[in-house]
Amino acid sequence: MSDKVLTLPNLITGVRLALTPVIVYQILKYHLWTGFVLLFIAGLTDWIDGYFARLCNTTSELGRLLDPVADKILLISVFSALFLINRLPGWLALIMIARDLLIALGSFFVLKYKLPLKLEPLFMSKVNTFFQILLSLGLLILTPCTRIGWGFLVVLFYGTLTTTLMSGFSYAKLFYKSTKK
Secondary structure, three states, X not given: OOOOOOOHHXXXXXXXXXXXXXXXXXXXXXXXXXXXXXXXXXXXXXXXXXXXXXXXXXXXXXXXHHHHHHHHHHHXXXXXXXXXXXXXXXXXXXXXXXHHHHHHHHHHHHHHOOOOOOOOOOHHHHHHHHHHHHHHHHHHHOOOOOHHXXXXXXXXXXXXXXXXXXXXXXXXXXXXXXXXX
16 A cells, blocks of 8 residues: 555546536536536546556555545535535435435544444445436436436436435444444
């Protein structure tokens, strides 16, 4: 494992962080196509940074912390913007944001109290992040008024809701077990 800060994966993660306010601005100004393209690029950086970290064997403690933080900042910001322009229902935005905040809070306690838990993303969390990004992209580009758009969005809504709840409960169970050790 590398202790370097300026690794290629960390720089790619930094791009995702830097794109976040630009994406939110584009969404809030109803430049949905531009927001879609930038969010698509940001979503790709989530996969690319991990790929290069494994390929080049340049994983770092900073990267292990920065990557999920960048994901949460991006997604919470995008969910909030989509809610504000009435593209994402408030109940779903609240569930997704609450899950991310609870995971962040749980991670804080694990680190603060040195609980016996290795902080790594669960498989269900990766699936959930994929669904959340896909739903956000769909909300930016699809018109709910069309039959195809509506059908695809319904599948994404329920898929995202299901993976969000499953992931949240998996983390809650993991955090709870770590406090019992």
